[in-house]
Every structure is written in C-alpha cells, then in structure tokens.
Amino acid sequence: MVDTLEILHSYTDGNRPPTPGVEGNPYVNFAENQYGVIDNTGNHDLLAVRIFNILSSYQIGDYATYNGQLYRAIVAIQPGAFDPGEWDQITTLSQLNAVNGVIPSVMSPANPNNGCAWWSINDAQLYIYNGAQWVIAVNVPIPNISSLLQTALNAGGQTINTPAITGGTQAQPTINQPVIMGVTDGSSAQPGEVGEVISASASNVNVAGQSVYTTITTLQLTPGDWDVYGNVAIAFVAASGVTLVAAQLLPSTSIAAATVWLPMASLSGTWSFVLSVSGLRMNIAQPGSVALQFATGWAGATSIYGSGTVWARRAR
DSSP states (O other): OOOOOOOEEEOSTTOOOOSSOOTTOEEEETTTTEEEEEETTEEEEOOSEEEOOTTOOBOTTOEEEETTEEEEESSOBOSSSOOGGGEEEOOSHHHHHHHHTEEEESSOOSSOOTTOEEEETTTTEEEEEOSSSEEEOOOOOHHHHHHHHHHHHHTTTOOOOOOEEETTEEEOOOOOOOOOOOOSSOOOOOTTSTTOEEEEEEEEEEOOSTTOOEEEEEEEEOSEEEEEEEEEEEEEEEEEEEEEEEEEEEESSSSOOEEEEEEEEEEEEEEEEEEEEEEEEEEESSOEEEEEEEEEEOSBOSEEEEEEEEEEEEOO
C-alpha cells in the first residue's frame, strides 16, 4: 500500500490544517511565509526566521528578515506595512548570540535557561544547560565545533579566537586573510563599485578675464570616497605680457581646492601650456561636484582658450 502525500496550503494569516491531520503531510501558509509539517502530536511550524510579509501578523519575539536585515518583533504586530518602531534590528554580537542560542565566554553564563548553549573559550568545548548543570553537547573534533560556531557568528561580522588542542598544548589558530583579486579581462568597475572611474571634458573655453578663474567643465559625483584629478591645456594667441597660468579643482563642498600655479617671465606671441592637478580627495555622504578651472595673468592677448578633462576614481 502506498500513502498519498498531500501538501496543504492557505493564504489566510494564522491558518493551520485541522487536527488530527495526516501524519507526514507538509503545509504552507503563504501569508506568513511559513512552512510546517504534521506529526503524531499536531502541526509544527519549521521556519524560526521568516521573510517579512505585509499579510502576516507577528508575536513578540518572532524573527523576520526585511531588505536583507534580521529583525525581532518587540510588540504584537498586525498585518500591514513594515514599521521599524515595532522591531529590533539584530546587529550586535549579543543580539546575534541570542538568535543563535550560543554564548561564547570564559565563565559559564549566569542564570541560564534550560537548553541554552555555551561555548567555553578556555577549553574550546560546546556545552548545553540541561536544567541542573552544563553538559558537553557533542563529542566531535574541536576544529569542527570552532568552524561551526564561527560560521554562525560571521553574519554579524564577529570573530572569535578558540585554542586548538594538540598534544596537550594550546596554540592560536591562523586566520587566513581574504585576497581581493584584480580583473584580467579589461572590464570596468560598475557604478558604486570600488575602482569606478567617471570623467567630464570640454574644449576651447574662452577665458573670463585676467586673473579670474574660468570653469572648463564640472564633474558630478555620487556619495562616496573619491580621488579626483585633472588636466588643463591653455593656449594663447598673439599674447603679450603673460606672467602666470593656473589651474584648480574646486569642490562643491567645504573641502579646500587643489591648485597648481605656473609663474613665468613676461611672454609674448603664441604659447600653450598643459597643467596637471591632483591630490584632491572628496569623501562625501551626499551628491556633490568638482569644477575644473583655469586662470591667467596677462597684459594683453587677442584670444586665450582652455580645454581639459577631470577624472574621479572611487576609492571606497
């Protein structure tokens, strides 16, 4: 005889299969994003952490993920839009320990609940509180326990040092640092990625006046930490009495401008100069811009033009 497996489902918050049900049948509640199974004692939900759904209610202590973050309900929540005031975001080690049920420490935790897990840093062992005392949870090689615990804590960006026992002596394990590999296919970094490069250019911009900075082009920046640099080509035609050429990168924020000056003896005739400006860092939390400008000092000239390009590379 072959038993039939039936998957029960509901779109109503709080709905579960009627009891007694068929043992072994799974069920799905789409409103709650919950999955469970029926056994010989009744219905059992299997997902301790669910994806937030506006159709679901939540009890105090329920866990859910929202926009890639983990939250714990601090009040009884009715179906509706996500309200951050009704949730605690799980971001710290102590909060993460509460979720994982594992407490790493030198001394055993005070006032433990039955079933609480404790990782003893001194003897590199996992214990479970059985209601009367701490007992060794499992008898497996210590490196495996360390690896499992570290995996659980990695989600919160935490690192633990657990000694590896070899021949009765203790030694600190070596933690391999990640290696960030560069590209070899000639591709460019995407917007928002470290290494992203953006630029703006313009040519044949007429000078505004003597010793007055004229903007050649302006580069718009998104929030981030940027290294900015630029090149300016300045051309004089039938000039007389030229004593100075200058270029600068002028940020839209309160950051000081990066400037380069080239003083000279009085020049006449047709000349051209190229100036490079670098050393400007713009670490901004809001959109901003940087202007590439040039200026000259002269007694007389029939025409003065500036051309140039400003680049920015995202450092982080």
